Amino acid sequence: MKILVVHGPNLNLLGKREPEIYGNFTLDDINSKMRELGQELGVDVSFFQSNHEGEMVQKIQEAMGVFDAIVINPGAYTHTSVALRDAISSTGIPTVETHISNIYRREEFRKHSYISGVAVGQIAGFGPDSYLLALRAAVGQAGDGRKK
């Protein structure tokens, strides 16, 4: 089983800026923990980060026929991107939306997600553990059409 993890804009800055909001862990720390959990669960986990909406759309389109499920933290595009929503919806790949922070406890503009309506579910607010919970959820949601 193959799982794609997509990290959106500015998440490459984790651990380097604003630790009071997003913590001290880096994106590499998160990816390492996910890789370890993937080994435990017996699934292949691949990672992609981009600061560009179009590149994220492209990667999601290319996931068709390759990946069984997607874990995505769309970053700020969560609150703006119809293009990402359409990409997820058109691939039909089960997608779990995740956020480090609890977006419902923050500014009003973060309370709306364009992604949640096409995701199988959303996990938010557990810091880096959100990603690990999302990976478990994605493995559970991945269909029978497993890519070996």
Ligand code: CA2
């Ligand atoms: O809580 C999350 O995971 C977010 O997706 C993070 C996004 C934010 O726009 C969403 O509303 C919620 C922001 C990611 C930016 O990450 C940074 C990391 C370090 C320093 C600055 C930004």
